[in-house]
Amino acid sequence: MTSGRRVLITGAGVAGPAAAYWLARAGFEVTVVERAPHLREGGQSVDVRSTAREVIRRMGLEQAVREHNTGEVGTRFVDESGATVSEFPVRAGSTTDGPTAELEILRGTLARILADACPGSVNWRYGDRITAVTQDDQAAYVEFAGGPRERFDLVVVAEGVGSATRRLVFGDETREHTLGMYVAYGTIEREPNDDDWWRFLVTAGARQITLRPDDVGSMRATLSFRVDEPVLAELDPYATRRQLCRRFADLGWEVPRILDGFEATDDLHVDWLRQVHSPSWHRGRICLLGDAAWCVTPIAGGGTSLALIGAYVLAAYLSRSGDGGYEQALTGYETWMRPLVDKAQKLPPGVPRIAAPRSRAGVRLLRWGTKVAAAPLVQNFSSRLTVGPSAQQPLPPWAGKPLQE
Numbered sequence: 205m206t207s208g209r210r211v212l213i214t215g216a217g218v219a220g221p222a223a224a225y226w227l228a229r230a231g232f233e234v235t236v237v238e239r240a241p242h243l244r245e246g247g248q249s250v251d252v253r254s255t256a257r258e259v260i261r262r263m264g265l266e267q268a269v270r271e272h273n274t275g276e277v278g279t280r281f282v283d284e285s286g287a288t289v290s291e292f293p294v295r296a297g298s299t300t301d302g303p304t305a306e307l308e309i310l311r312g313t314l315a316r317i318l319a320d321a322c323p324g325s326v327n328w329r330y331g332d333r334i335t336a337v338t339q340d341d342q343a344a345y346v347e348f349a350g351g352p353r354e355r356f357d358l359v360v361v362a363e364g365v366g367s368a369t370r371r372l373v374f375g376d377e378t379r380e381h382t383l384g385m386y387v388a389y390g391t392i393e394r395e396p397n398d399d400d401w402w403r404f405l406v407t408a409g410a411r412q413i414t415l416r417p418d419d420v421g422s423m424r425a426t427l428s429f430r431v432d433e434p435v436l437a438e439l440d441p442y443a444t445r446r447q448l449c450r451r452f453a454d455l456g457w458e459v460p461r462i463l464d465g466f467e468a469t470d471d472l473h474v475d476w477l478r479q480v481h482s483p484s485w486h487r488g489r490i491c492l493l494g495d496a497a498w499c500v501t502p503i504a505g506g507g508t509s510l511a512l513i514g515a516y517v518l519a520a521y522l523s524r525s526g527d528g529g530y531e532q533a534l535t536g537y538e539t540w541m542r543p544l545v546d547k548a549q550k551l552p553p554g555v556p557r558i559a560a561p562r563s564r565a566g567v568r569l570l571r572w573g574t575k576v577a578a579a580p581l582v583q584n585f586s587s588r589l590t591v592g593p594s595a596q597q598p599l600p601p602w603a604g605k606p607l608q609e
């Protein structure tokens with residue numbers, strides 16, 4: 205397999221721009237194709253933990269990420285009246301974070317920071333997508349919805365959990381394992397009584413409601429529920445909102461306000477949670493990265509950190525591939541990332557069932573569990589459960605343009 209330097213990255217979420225940054229620094233000629241007409245700046249708080257912090261530091265972006273911290277001061281479990289059940293404050297400067305990380309940033313802001321950090325040589329192609337891709341020993345040949353067929357030496361698929369190109373290339377080899385849970389994310393107005401805690405209500409009927417601050421003066425809310433079938437699939441935004449109202453209308457606390465807010469916002473994003481399992485992340489010169497390769501879901505957490513780490517690791521191996529072809533580099537990337545991903549995808553037994561119980565007894569038990577976990581002595585231990593993807597091995601060495609250390 206020859207190793208020219210022309211790379212196509214498909215998907216400009218978090219993994220795509222991060223890979224574009226690193227591959228351009230490694231001397232590749234990079235094109236990014238994104239099906240949306242512009243960078244998608246939606247989404248709520250995501251956290252940058254453990255090894256991903258090191259990657260962000262090597263990009264010289266730690267300060268920029270810190271400057272856009274959402275200002276969240278910690279996570280607070282509440283009951284239906286809003287009273288505190290238990291709380292986990294941010295542990296500034298600690299090596300392990302609690303449920304709220306020290307580096308919390310809006311997903312869209314992070315995507316923008318990463319895209320803006322890319323060298324000017326990166327070619328951004330918005331409003332287009334791959335319709336067909338073939339490959340031989342010499343190259344990959346890509347057909348686009350909006351342009352002629354082009355030749356690339358490498359294709360990096362970073363299209364997120366529902367990746368269409370992954371299906372084109374990997375077919376049934378990749379499995380989507382559904383967790384039987386929906387999360388509806390939306391932005392609503394901030395009110396004078398709002399504080400900077402991530403407030404978390406778990407209530408009977410297998411439902412969770414959350415409300416958290418952002419750094420742009422609004423609040424970010426979620427409504428989650430467990431259900432066996434993807435009941436919101438194929439629904440238009442109007443019908444989706446009706447379903448959410450039907451499922452949450454009996455609740456008090458901040459729920460009526462969140463439902464009203466979801467009526468008014470354009471920024472409503474619904475996710476049917478599923479993990480992606482793929483026995484291999486590359487086929488020839490086409491490789492998977494980020495959620496497209498290994499989506500862990502927000503329940504497992506760490507998806508953004510894994511995307512950042514994966515982008516660096518992929519580019520580090522490719523930066524050293526020389527004329528030896530890509531096979532070795534792609535295998536190296538996969539071997540390095542696999543243990544981290546396997547660990548992140550492992551959910552504690554019974555999750556998400558015990559995190560969103562149907563019965564009142566189950567809710568009482570869960571609240572008791574959070575109280576125990578919040579006790580000062582236990583918090584040191586329980587924060588290790590939320591440490592994020594932490595590699596047991598050093599990041600692979602870099603052979604591209606010098607790093608900003």
Ligand SMILES: Cc1cc2nc3c(=O)[nH]c(=O)nc-3n(C[C@H](O)[C@H](O)[C@H](O)COP(=O)(O)OP(=O)(O)OC[C@H]3O[C@@H](n4cnc5c(N)ncnc54)[C@H](O)[C@@H]3O)c2cc1C
Pocket residue numbers: 214215216217218219220237238239240244246247248249250311332333334362363364365366367368369389473493494495496502507508511
């Ligand atoms: C709009 C949006 C909001 C999100 N909100 C949250 C959130 O609030 N909390 C959370 O934990 N996670 C959220 N996520 C998921 C989170 O970004 C990822 O889990 C994680 O950051 C890994 O990123 P990724 O780049 O692999 O995937 P993603 O961030 O999902 O990015 C994938 C990108 O690929 C693009 N794309 C998809 N199909 C194609 C195609 N065929 N051709 C070209 N481009 C394509 C998408 O438009 C998107 O820009 C959100 C994702 C999106 C797209």
